[in-house]
Amino acid sequence: MDSCIGVEQDLDKAISKFNGLQEHTNKCLEDIIQQIEELKKEIANQPSDSALSQEQAAAVSELATSVKQNVFQLSTDHRDLHATVSRVGKSIDRHFIADYASVAPKAESFLSETNRPIMEQAIAQHLYRQGLEEAGDALVAEAGLGPVERTCTFAALQRCAGALADGDPAPALAWARQHAPQLGHSPLPFTLHRMQALKLGREAGVGAAIEYARREFPAHAARHERALQAAVCALAWCAQGSPPPPHNYRHLLDPKALGAEAAEMFIREACALLRLAPLSPLAGAVLAGARVLPALHDIRAKMTHPHVVAAWSDEDLPLEVTLTFMPHLHSRTSREARREARCEVELGEEGGGYHSVFACPILRQQASEQNPPMRLLCGHVISRDALNKLAMGVKLKCPYCPMEQSPSEARQIYFS
Numbered sequence: 001m002d003s004c005i006g007v008e009q010d011l012d013k014a015i016s017k018f019n020g021l022q023e024h025t026n027k028c029l030e031d032i033i034q035q036i037e038e039l040k041k042e043i044a045n046q047p048s049d050s051a052l053s054q055e056q057a058a059a060v061s062e063l064a065t066s067v068k069q070n071v072f073q074l075s076t077d078h079r080d081l082h083a084t085v086s087r088v089g090k091s092i093d094r095h096f097i098a099d100y101a102s103v104a105p106k107a108e109s110f111l112s113e114t115n116r117p118i119m120e121q122a123i124a125q126h127l128y129r130q131g132l133e134e135a136g137d138a139l140v141a142e143a144g145l146g147p148v149e150r151t152c153t154f155a156a157l158q159r160c161a162g163a164l165a166d167g168d169p170a171p172a173l174a175w176a177r178q179h180a181p182q183l184g185h186s187p188l189p190f191t192l193h194r195m196q197a198l199k200l201g202r203e204a205g206v207g208a209a210i211e212y213a214r215r216e217f218p219a220h221a222a223r224h225e226r227a228l229q230a231a232v233c234a235l236a237w238c239a240q241g242s243p244p245p246p247h248n249y250r251h252l253l254d255p256k257a258l259g260a261e262a263a264e265m266f267i268r269e270a271c272a273l274l275r276l277a278p279l280s281p282l283a284g285a286v287l288a289g290a291r292v293l294p295a296l297h298d299i300r301a302k303m304t305h306p307h308v309v310a311a312w313s314d315e316d317l318p319l320e321v322t323l324t325f326m327p328h329l330h331s332r333t334s335r336e337a338r339r340e341a342r343c344e345v346e347l348g349e350e351g352g353g354y355h356s357v358f359a360c361p362i363l364r365q366q367a368s369e370q371n372p373p374m375r376l377l378c379g380h381v382i383s384r385d386a387l388n389k390l391a392m393g394v395k396l397k398c399p400y401c402p403m404e405q406s407p408s409e410a411r412q413i414y415f416s
């Protein structure tokens with residue numbers, strides 16, 4: 001936040017200088033124009049073939065000199081302005097850390113024989129999911145990628161959403177019809193029918209819209225009574241040449257706003273129904289990475305503290321660590337500190353739902369099919385190997401809360 005305030009101060013300085021110069025420049029130019037206009041008028045009043053009087057000639061040359069001087073001054077001021085603007089750039093460099101290299105994966109790690117195809121597939125998949133099929137095809141062809149699922153479900157959804165944003169609800173309506181039984185409690189079908197009715201009202205006349213509404217609206221009357229009434233009333237302003245609609249119907253009669261809203265709802269509802277993540281794996285990874293990066297950078301900075309260096313000889317960044325564990329480090333062994341040093345970085349609503357690979361907090365090993373994560377009765381999760389090691393016959397004491405339980409009560413956790 002301090003960084004933002006610092007840059008803002010420099011930016012304010014630049015803006016006020018810019019505004020001051022603009023005012024000054026405009027005033028100078030107006031003065032010059034006025035003087036020229038006056039002189040022009042005076043000369044124009046003379047007969048066309050008469051020579052200029054001595055005073056007039058002097059006035060012309062005086063004015064020319066003054067114009068030259070003014071233009072020179074203005075261009076000097078303008079040059080100074082560049083210096084102020086470039087100071088803002090330097091201020092940004094000074095206030096923000098540009099070097100995330102110590103915590104970000106190295107670019108070369110994407111170029112290895114194993115990772116490169118995965119990365120390219122992820123990019124192609126992302127392009128298809130965004131509905132950018134031509135760009136996806138070009139990438140697949142030029143990079144010589146293996147088959148990438150081209151007509152993936154999300155691409156089809158994206159096409160429907162795109163049509164909605166362009167004001168055409170037909171593809172989305174066809175999709176909703178196919179999934180009608182699962183959309184029983186969703187506001188989506190009504191939203192789409194309402195959009196279609198209003199579109200008909202604009203394009204085919206109010207009669208056609210009312211006919212459509214009679215056919216499609218009754219099924220939604222109970223759940224969307226008020227919205228339905230508003231939509232029918234809005235039809236009154238659909239006809240060409242109607243007076244401007246009252247404020248509360250304006251939104252319904254704005255096809256762009258209605259389309260954008262329907263597109264957003266469509267993607268949300270369809271993804272929920274098909275249990276799809278609304279973001280592509282690549283977009284999700286980028287979003288999560290961007291959120292986590294500042295925290296990792298802070299951790300990396302703290303890791304260089306002499307106490308921490310002594311306790312932690314690993315080169316790897318302990319991703320599970322938060323800064324809150326730092327005070328304990330002085331008095332505890334590194335192993336104890338590691339146990340305490342677990343946290344999650346909040347990814348927020350849109351970035352939520354992603355989880356890292358599970359690493360056992362006891363054995364510090366990544367979970368695998370042979371050694372899956374196990375949820376204890378108390379809710380704590382450890383790996384199966386750790387569970388077997390900690391179990392004493394039919395008894396197990398949770399290493400976090402001292403709850404006693406039977407090892408057989410632990411349940412395996414599946415990440416899907």
Ligand SMILES: [Zn+2]
Pocket residue numbers: 376378379380398399400401402403
């Ligand atoms: Zn426990």
